[in-house]
Amino acid sequence: MKRYALVGAGMRALHMFARPMATELKDDLVFCGVYDKNPVRAKLLSEDCGGIPVFDHFGRMLKEARPDVVVVASTDNTHHYYIIEAMEAGCDVISEKPMTIDADKAALILEAEKRTGRTLTVTFNLRFAPYFARVKQLLAEGAIGEIDHISLDWYLDRVHGAEYFRRWHAELANSGGLLVHKSTHHFDIVNWWMDSHPSEVHAFGSRRFYGPTRAERGERCLTCEHKSTCEFYYDLTADPIMDSFYLQAESEDGYYRDQCVFGGRIDIYDNMSVNARYESGALLTYSLVAYSPYEGWKATINGRDGRMELENRYGNFDMSQSSNSVIRIVKPDGEVITVEVPSHADGHGGGDQKLRRMLFKGDVADPLGQQAGSLAGAMSLMIGDAANRSIQTGSSVDIDAKAFA
Template sequence: MTKKKYVLVGAGGRALYMFAKPMATELQDDVDFRGVFDPNQTRAKLLSEECGGVPVYADFHGMLAEVEPDVVVVASADYTHHDYIIESLEAGCDVISEKPMTIDEEKTRAILEAERRSGKKITVTFNLRFAPYFAKVKELILAGTIGDVYHIQFEWFLDRDHGADYFRRWHSEMKNSGGLLVHKSTHHFDIISWWLASRPKQLQAFGSRNVYGNQGKPRGERCMTCDYTTSCEFYKDITKDRFMADYYVGAEHEDGYWRDRCLFDERIDIYDTMSVNLEYESGALLNYSLVAYSPYEGWKAAINGSKGRLEVGNVYRSADMSAVDSSTITYHRLDGTTELIKVPTQNGGHGGGDEKLRRAIFTGGVEDPLGQQADSLAGADSCLIGAIANCSIKEGKLLQVPDLRSIGKAELQ
C-alpha cells in the first residue's frame, strides 16, 4: 500500500515530540514525511536535523504546491491554526490539528465551512481520550455503572512551574491563545463532553488574575536580564535546558520571541483563576475550575449518576502527565458500599495517550469502540466552551453555546 504524504506546520516542542520525531521513526512504515514549515527557520532547521533531514520550506504555500501532501499536520501557535487548516483543506488535503483547533467562534465557523466545501477531513488530537485512565471512565459510564449522569465536579490544578510557563510566552495574551480556558481547558471540556456523549448548551463563567500579570510587583522584561533573579520565586534560567536554549534562545534573532518573558508583564491579559458552570443538552451539569499556581499538579473529579458516583483524579510529577502517583477509580454504590477499580499505570506523554493516539490516526485500521478519535465538531465544541466562557466573564452573564452541527459534515456522535 502506498504511504500517504505528510507535511508539518510548526517546529516547537509539541510539534517536535508529538509529531515530527515519531513520524520520522516509529511511524515511518506508514508515514511519508515530506516537509516542515515554520516562520522561524532556525527552529524548522533544528527540527529537521533531529528528524533525519526532512526538507525545510521557507513558505507554506510553496510546500503545499511542491509536495502535494495527502495530510497536513498543524501544530503551530493557536492563533494561526485556522489559516493553515483552511488553506490545507482548500488545497485538497486532510488535516490533523493539534488542540485547540482554533481560538474563537468566528474562526471555528470558518474552519467548519471550509471543511464542508472541500469534502476533506479534520482530525483533532485529543490525547486524553486515549489515556487508559480517562478511557476507563468512559467504559464505566457506557456500561451503565452509575446510570444516567447528572452532575460532574471537575477541578484541574497546574503547579507554579507548569502553570507559570503559560504566562511567560505567547499564550499569555488572549489574542494569541484564547487564554487557558481555550488553550488548556479544551483538553478537559472535550473529555467531559466525550464522557457524557452530549454537547454543551449554556454556561456562565468567572475569571481573574491573582498571581501573574501586572500585580504591582518589581519586574524586568525577561528572566535572562532581570535584576530580581535572587528574590523572585519564579525566576527561571531557560539556557540550562538544551531544547530551550537551542530552539528559542538560539532562534530569537529571527522573530524576537522571548520564551522567558516576565510573569508580571503588563501585556498579560489571560486569567490564572477560572470557574465555569455549564449545562449540557443531556441535562447534566458541570462545575469546572482551573488554577495555574497550585503547589502541585493534577486533577480530580466526581461524577454523579442515578446509580452511584465515581471519584477520579491523579497527582502528576511531570508537566506532560507521564509520571503518575496512582491510577485508581473509586466507585460508590447507592447502598453505601465502595469498590476500588485499579487502572494499570501507563508511561509516556499524557498518561500513555500520545502513543495510542498516534497509532490510531497515523496507522489506521484501529478499532474505535469508545469513539476516541475526534472530528472537527468535537474540536469546535471544546473550543467554543472556552471561547464563550471568555465572553461570559467579560459580559458577566449566562450565554448560550452556539450549535454548529448544521455547518459540519456529520452529526456529533
Template sequence: MKKYVLVGAGSRALFMFAKPMAKDWNHIVDFCGVFDTNLVRANLLSKECGGIPVFTDFHDMLAKTRPDTVIVASTDDTHHYYIIEALHAGCDVVSEKPMTIDEEKTRQIYAAEQASGKQVTVTFNLRFAPYFSTVKQLLQDGIIGDIYHMNMEWFLDRDHGADYFRRWHAELGKSGGLLVHKSTHHFDILTWWANSAPKQLQAFGKRRVYGDHGQPKGERCMTCDYTADCAFYKDITKDDFMNQYYVGAEAEDGYYRDRCLFDERIDIYDTMSVNLEYANGILLNYSLVAYSPYEGFRATINGSKGRLELSNIYRSADMKEADQNTIVLYKEDGSKEIMEVVSEAGGHGGGDAKLLQAIFEGGVSDPLGQQANSSAGAESLMIGVTANRSIAEGNPLLQIPTVSELRG
C-alpha cells in the same frame, strides 16, 4: 504510504509529531516537509529527524510535496489559516488542540471543510489515555446509571502553570487563554463522558498571581534585575532544548521564551471557574488554577445508581510520571469498589502513542469514539470561548453555539 507535512517546529511539533513520524512510523509515513516562520527552529527539527526538507513558504511546501495530510502545530491563533489553506489544497488535516480560538474562525474552518470534502482531526490525546478511556467505558456500560452531575477541579503547578504566562499563551488574542488552550482538553473529556452537547454556561475568571500587580519586574528572566528575590525566576539556558530551539532562535523573530510573569501584556486568567449545563440536563462545575503547589486533577461523577470519584496527581507536565491511578465506585447502598488503572509509558499516560496509532494506521475499531473530528474540536473550544465572553461581560449566563449553528 501516505505523505505528511508539518506546520510548526516548537516542542509539541517536535516531540508529538516530527520525531515519531521520522523514527517510529516511517514504515507507513512519508514525512516529506516542515514549515515554520522561524527558520532556525525548522532547521533544528529537520536535523533531529534525519534531514526532512525545510520550506520557507507554506504554499510552496504544499505545491512541491503534494501531501495527503497536513499536521498543524503552530501557534493557536494561526491554526485556522493553515487548516483552511490545506483543506482547499485537497489535504486532510490533523490539528493540535485547540482547533482554533474563536467562533468566527471555527465557522471559517467548517466552511472550508464542507467545500473541500476533506476532514479535520483534532488531537485530543486524553481520550486515548487508559485512565480516561476506562472511565468512558464504565459510564457507557451504565455503572452509575444516568449521569446527573459532574465536577472537575484541575490544578497546574507553579512550574507548568507559570510557563503559560512566560510565552505567547499569555495573550488572549493568540491562545484564547487557558480556558481555550488548556481547558479544551478537559472540556473535551467531560463532553465525551457526558455524551451530549454543551448548552449554556456562566463563568468567572481572575488574575491572582500572574500579570501586572505593580510589583518590580523586568522584560524577561534572562536580563532581569530582580532574580534574587523572584520565586519564579527561571534560567532557560540550563535546558538544552530551550537553549537551542528558543534562545538560539531569538534573532530570527524576537520571540522570548522567558518573558516576565508579571508583564503588562498578560490578559489571560490564572483562576477560573465554569458552571455549565449540557443539552441532556447534566450539570458541570469546573475549575482551573495555574499556581498550585502540586499538579493533577480530581473529579466526581454522580448518577442515578452511584458515584465515581476520580483523581490523578502527576509530576510532569505531559503526565508521563503519574502515580498509579484509582477509580472509586460508590454504589447506591454506600458500599465502594476501588479499581486501579496503571498509566502506560509515554506522554499523557500513554495517550499520545495510542492517538498516533489511530492517526497513522487508520481503520482501527473505535467503540468508545476516541477519534475526534472537527465537531468535537468545536464543542470543546466553544465552551472556552463562551466562558471568556461570560467573564468579559460581567458573568452572565450565555448560550453556547451549537455545531449546527456554526456550520451555518
C-alpha cells in the same frame, strides 16, 4: 504510503509529531516537509529528524511537497488559516488542540471542511490515556446510569502553570487564554463522558497571581535584575534544545521564550470557574487554578444509579505516576466498587503514543470513539470561548451546537 507535512516547529511539534514521524513511524508514512515562520526553528527540527525538507512559505510547501495530510502545530491563533488553506489544497488535516481560539474561526473551519470534502482530526490525547478511557468505558456500560452532573477541578503547579505565562499563551489574542488552550482538553473529556453537547455557559475569571502583581519584575528572565532572587527565574541557556530553538532563533521573529510571568502584557486568567448546562440537561461545574502547590485534578460524576469519584496527582508535565490510579464507584445502596488503572506511562499517561498509532497507523479499533473530529474540536473550544465572553460581559452565553453540526 501517505505523505505528511508539518506546520509549526516548537516543542510540541518536535516531540509529539516530528520525531515520531521520523523514527517510530518512518515505515508507515513519508514525512515530506516542514514550515515555520521562524526559519531557524524549522531548520533545527529538520536536522533533528534527519533532514526533512524545509519550506519558507506554507503555500509553497503544499504545492511542492504534495502532502496528503497536513499536521498543524503552530500557535493557536493561526490554526484556522493553515487548516483552511490545507483543505482547500486537497489535504486532510490533523490539528493540535485547540482546533482554534473562538467561535467565528471554528465556523470558518467547519464550513471549509464541508465545502472541500476533506477531513479534520483534532488531537485530544487525554481520550487515549488509560485512566480517562476506562472511565468512558464504565460510563458507557452504565456503571452509574444516566449522568446528571460532573464536577471537575484542575490545578496546575507553579512550574507547569507558570510556563503559560512566560510564553505566547499569556495573551488572549494568541491562545484564547487557558480556558481555550488548556481547558479544551478538559471540556472535551467532559463532553465525551457526557455524550452530549454544551448549550449554556456562565463563568468567572481573574488574575490573582501572575501578571503585574509584584514590583520586582522585568521583560524577560535573561536580562532581569531580579533573577538571583526570583523563584520563577527560567534559564534558557541551561537546556541545549531550548537555547538553540528559542534563544538562538530570537533574531528571526523577536519572540522571547523566557518572558516575565509578572509582565504587563499578560491578559489571560490564572483563576477560573465555569458552569455549563448540556443539551441532555446535565450540568458541569469546573475550575482551573494555575498556581497550585501541586499538580493534578479531581472529579465526581453523579448519575441516576451512583457516583463515580476520580483523582490524579502528578509530579511532572507528562501526567505519569508511580502507582496505579483508582476509580471509585459508590452505588445507592452503599456498595463501593474500586477499579485500578495503570498510569505509569510517559506521554500524558500513555495517551500520546496511543493517539499517534490511531492517527498514523490506523490499525486499531475505536469502540469508545476516541478519535475526535472537527465537531468535537469545536464543542470543546466553544465552552472556553463562551466562558471568556461570559467573564467579559457578566452574562451567560448560549451555545448552538446544531449550527456547527
